[in-house]
Amino acid sequence: MAHVHFGAVQKIYANGFEAVKPASFTITDGEFVVLVGPSGCGKSTMLRMIAGLEEISSGVLRIADRVVNDIDPADRDIAMVFQNYALYPHMTVRNNIGYGLKNRAVPRDVIAKKVDEAASMLNLTEYLDRKPSQLSGGQRQRVAMGRAIVRDPALFLFDEPLSNLDAKLRNQMRIEIKALQRRLGVTSVYVTHDQVEAMTMADRIIVMNGGVIEQIGTPAEIYKNPASTFVASFMGAPPMNLLNVTRDGTGLRLADQVLNIAVTDIDETVTLGIRPEDIVPDPNGSLSIHVDIIEELGAHRLLHGRLDEQPITVHVPKDHDVMTGVSRFSMPLHAVSLFDAKSGLRLS
Amino acid sequence: MKFSQKPLKRIRISTVMDHLVLILGALFMLVPMLMVLQLASVPDVEIIQRGPSLHIGDQLDDNFIKAMFEASGFSGENTGLSMLMNSFILGIGFAIGKIVLGMMAAYAIVYFRLRFATLAFWAIFTTLLLPLEVRILPSYEIVQSLGMLNTYQGLIVPLIASATATFFFRQFFMSVPEELVEAARIDGAGPVKFFVDILVPLSRTMIAAMFIIMFVYGWNQYLWPTMITTDEDMYTLVRGIKQIIQVFEGTNLPEYGRGNLLAMIAVIPPVLIVVFFQSWFVKGLTESDK
Numbered sequence: 001m002a003h004v005h006f007g008a009v010q011k012i013y014a015n016g017f018e019a020v021k022p023a024s025f026t027i028t029d030g031e032f033v034v035l036v037g038p039s040g041c042g043k044s045t046m047l048r049m050i051a052g053l054e055e056i057s058s059g060v061l062r063i064a065d066r067v068v069n070d071i072d073p074a075d076r077d078i079a080m081v082f083q084n085y086a087l088y089p090h091m092t093v094r095n096n097i098g099y100g101l102k103n104r105a106v107p108r109d110v111i112a113k114k115v116d117e118a119a120s121m122l123n124l125t126e127y128l129d130r131k132p133s134q135l136s137g138g139q140r141q142r143v144a145m146g147r148a149i150v151r152d153p154a155l156f157l158f159d160e161p162l163s164n165l166d167a168k169l170r171n172q173m174r175i176e177i178k179a180l181q182r183r184l185g186v187t188s189v190y191v192t193h194d195q196v197e198a199m200t201m202a203d204r205i206i207v208m209n210g211g212v213i214e215q216i217g218t219p220a221e222i223y224k225n226p227a228s229t230f231v232a233s234f235m236g237a238p239p240m241n242l243l244n245v246t247r248d249g250t251g252l253r254l255a256d257q258v259l260n261i262a263v264t265d266i267d268e269t270v271t272l273g274i275r276p277e278d279i280v281p282d283p284n285g286s287l288s289i290h291v292d293i294i295e296e297l298g299a300h301r302l303l304h305g306r307l308d309e310q311p312i313t314v315h316v317p318k319d320h321d322v323m324t325g326v327s328r329f330s331m332p333l334h335a336v337s338l339f340d341a342k343s344g345l346r347l348s
Numbered sequence: 349m350k351f352s353q354k355p356l357k358r359i360r361i362s363t364v365m366d367h368l369v370l371i372l373g374a375l376f377m378l379v380p381m382l383m384v385l386q387l388a389s390v391p392d393v394e395i396i397q398r399g400p401s402l403h404i405g406d407q408l409d410d411n412f413i414k415a416m417f418e419a420s421g422f423s424g425e426n427t428g429l430s431m432l433m434n435s436f437i438l439g440i441g442f443a444i445g446k447i448v449l450g451m452m453a454a455y456a457i458v459y460f461r462l463r464f465a466t467l468a469f470w471a472i473f474t475t476l477l478l479p480l481e482v483r484i485l486p487s488y489e490i491v492q493s494l495g496m497l498n499t500y501q502g503l504i505v506p507l508i509a510s511a512t513a514t515f516f517f518r519q520f521f522m523s524v525p526e527e528l529v530e531a532a533r534i535d536g537a538g539p540v541k542f543f544v545d546i547l548v549p550l551s552r553t554m555i556a557a558m559f560i561i562m563f564v565y566g567w568n569q570y571l572w573p574t575m576i577t578t579d580e581d582m583y584t585l586v587r588g589i590k591q592i593i594q595v596f597e598g599t600n601l602p603e604y605g606r607g608n609l610l611a612m613i614a615v616i617p618p619v620l621i622v623v624f625f626q627s628w629f630v631k632g633l634t635e636s637d638k
Binding site: 051052053072073074078079080082083084086087088089090091099100103104147 | 525527528530531532533534535536537541545546549550552
């Protein structure tokens with residue numbers, strides 16, 4: 001177990017592309033951190049720098065207080081689970097799991113014992129003598145996990161491990177991985193582009209965009225107080241509604257409604273963010289939304305419509321009857337986030 | 349009572365025609381082989397007198413014993429058996445040498461950040477344009493000055509540098525997923541371990557396919573053994589057959605029967621190898637279990 005410290009770590013590729021802008025943060029001992037962002041945001045590069053598969057251009061990376069910039073992946077005391085499992089196809093499950101130990105000259109009986117332990121933890125015992133090609137996707141993923149845990153590393157790295165599984169299996173493996181990590185208490189860094197995975201698994205989320213860390217925080221913090229319009233629109237399904245509002249005296253004007261929010265200290269244009277579930281149907285409400293499409297989701301409904309020609313999504317409970325056309329809604333001011341329209345950054 | 353018999357497969361006229369053509373073609377291709385067999389079964393005198401005929405003689409076993417166990421030539425011990433042995437050593441040494449060298453060259457080109465890796469690869473590739481026949485004099489000169497005439501090393505080593513094998517293994521290694529290399533690095537496998545533990549086992553069907561091609565190629569070498577081996581106990585089968593038939597001096601007849609029988613024997617090992625390893629061969633060139 002270990003903490004990981006990033007000191008202005010930067011990655012510039014040979015062609016001059018800056019994949020990761022200097023980033024500084026600390027992952028504490030036993031924490032499950034999820035790096036999330038759209039493809040090409042630098043999250044995988046970040047993970048691969050921790051693994052040692054990618055060189056660090058500048059800055060200092062410490063794992064358990066040891067500077068690892070120039071240390072070989074094999075000597076960093078890490079284990080990694082890959083997107084395509086990366087199992088050795090010619091080896092049995094047993095040999096796949098034990099290969100890392102064998103290379104470290106661990107005695108045979110110890111390897112056998114550890115492999116058996118890991119296999120029983122992952123319900124793989126009956127498959128130990130099969131080849132990876134004889135296993136299902138979920139089982140292969142578990143073998144990849146087994147290969148990681150058998151070495152008792154200080155740090156687990158996951159590179160989109162669930163993206164090749166079908167939706168149902170993904171939900172199940174998500175819980176299994178999280179439970180396993182809790183039980184073993186090993187510091188973990190998990191990369192995904194799926195914000196649901198990030199929200200459900202993480203102790204803390206790091207949201208990245210274009211090589212820059214947009215926000216670091218617990219899932220609840222990030223959901224409730226997104227640091228930028230990017231985070232607001234990336235996290236949450238459906239995403240936060242972002243509406244352009246204009247100043248009106250000391251308050252803000254949204255369509256016909258003047259919001260009683262004091263914004264005296266700024267004079268730029270403002271973007272207002274509100275989660276779809278924070279907009280509530282209210283016959284006396286001041287927001288009149290023209291509902292175009294009703295999306296039936298069983299447990300609830302999503303209404304897609306327009307508020308003063310700006311697209312807006314509203315989340316209503318299943319027992320609330322709605323029809324397309326104009327309806328009235330209201331929104332509580334405490335649920336509103338405000339962003340600088342130009343920079344996209346949150347206004348306090 | 350129920351009939352659980354499968355419905356008879358309908359035989360279509362086009363299928364029959366297809367097979368007829370194939371069978372006729374196969375028989376046609378067999379004619380030279382049958383002719384050699386016929387020539388090996390009659391006394392040598394008869395061949396001089398009548399040439400190839402439909403007459404099957406009774407000399408087959410005599411010729412076989414002579415071919416396999418009696419030495420021919422002036423000095424040496426070049427019985428058919430010893431020539432067969434030499435051919436096997438050449439064929440197997442040639443195939444293994446080419447595979448080992450080709451794999452290692454491809455490994456270096458694909459997995460290591462060499463400065464001129466691509467250039468090196470194309471330099472190797474262009475040697476396809478320079479077959480042995482083109483460079484035979486300098487090659488001979490080098491082998492001769494190293495004192496390797498009439499040795500197995502001299503026979504094998506100058507032939508094993510192979511652009512073909514390097515190319516095939518390069519293409520194969522490039523199709524091995526990058527993640528596998530990374531997983532092995534994290535598992536603590538260095539370059540040698542990765543090669544031996546992972547790349548070689550992954551390539552085994554490829555190796556088998558290469559072995560078949562290269563064995564047959566090595567077995568059929570004629571020019572190079574003719575240059576390098578002057579000592580009769582170093583003769584290979586392909587070279588030895590010719591030597592037998594060539595002797596036509598004084599009143600001695602060329603030993604046609606013996607030569608033809610050796611020719612038959614020389615065909616058998618490559619055929620057997622191809623027949624038995626056919627499935628591996630196809631697998632190696634078409635699929636892989638990465």
